[in-house]
Amino acid sequence: MRRRTTGAAVLTLAALALAGCGADSSASTSARPELKVTGAYMPTPSMDTMAAGFFTVTNSGGADTLTSVTSDLSDDVTLHSTRDGTMEEETSFAVPADGTLDFASGSNHLMFEKLTHRPKQGEKVSVELHFAKSGTLKISMPVQSATYNPKTGH
Template sequence: MRRRSGRRARPLILGALVIAAAVSLAGCGSGDGDSAGSLSSPGRPDLRITGAYMPAPSMATMAAGFFTVTNSGGADRLTSVTSDLSDDVTLHSTKDGAMEEEKSFAVPAHGTLDFASGGNHLMFAKLTHKPRQGEKVALELHFATSGTVRISMPVKSATYNPDSGH
C-alpha cells in the first residue's frame, strides 16, 4: 500500500515545486520601476512637463505659451490645452516662418515635444484678463493616452529667454 500512496504523492510534490518556482520567478525584476521594459505597463507614456512659461503679453487679447514634454515611455499625443485664462487655446507650429494651427502634436516614445519661441507654441485668444509678470496661469494639457496633466505656467517678462533665464 505504501507504494501506491508514494506514487500518488509524487505528482502532487512535483506540482507543488512547479507552482513554487513560478511564484518565485514572478517576483523577479529590477524593482526600481525605471526599466524601459516594465512588466506593469509596457508601452505606457511617462510624461514630464518642464520649462513652462508665458511671456507677458503686449496686448490684452492674445498671449503665447511654451513648455517641453519629456517622455520616458511609450508614444502619446497632445490633443488640446484648456485654461481659465481663455476659452480659445490653440496649438500652433511654425513652418517656413508661417504659423499654422495644428489639431494635435505627437509625443514620441522616449523623446521630447518642444514648444519654444519661433517653433511650436500655444496661442491664447480672447483672454479673460491681461496676465502680468509674476502671475501664474493654470493649464490642463490633454493627452490621448495619459489623460489630463495640470501645470502652472509662470508669466515672465516679455523679453524672457529660457536659455539665459532673463
C-alpha cells in the same frame, strides 16, 4: 528525408525567433507613456486679447499625443506650429516614445485668444494639457518678461 526534416526545423525556429522579435518591438511601442512637463512659461502679453505659451514635454515611455489645451485664462487655446516663418494651427502634436515635444519661441507654441484678463509678470496661469493616452496633466505657467529667454533665464 532527414535533411528535409532538419531544414524544416531550422526554418520553424527562425520564424519563431523573428516572431519573438516582433512581439518585443510591439511591446515597447505599446508601453505606457511617462510624461513630464518642464520649462513652462508665458511671456507677458503685449496685447489685452492674445498670449503665447511655451513648455517641453519629456516622455520616458511609449508614444502619446497632445490633443488639446484648456485654461481659465481663455476659452480659446489652440496648438500652433511655425515652419519657415509661417504659423499654422494644428489639431494635435505627437509625443514620441522616449523623446520630447518642444514648444519654444519661433516654433511650436500655444495661442491663448480672447483672454479673460491680461496676465502680468509674476502671475501663474493654470493650464491643462490633454493627452490621448495619459489623460490630463495640470501645469502652472509663470508669466515672464516679454523678452524672457529660457536659455539665459532673463
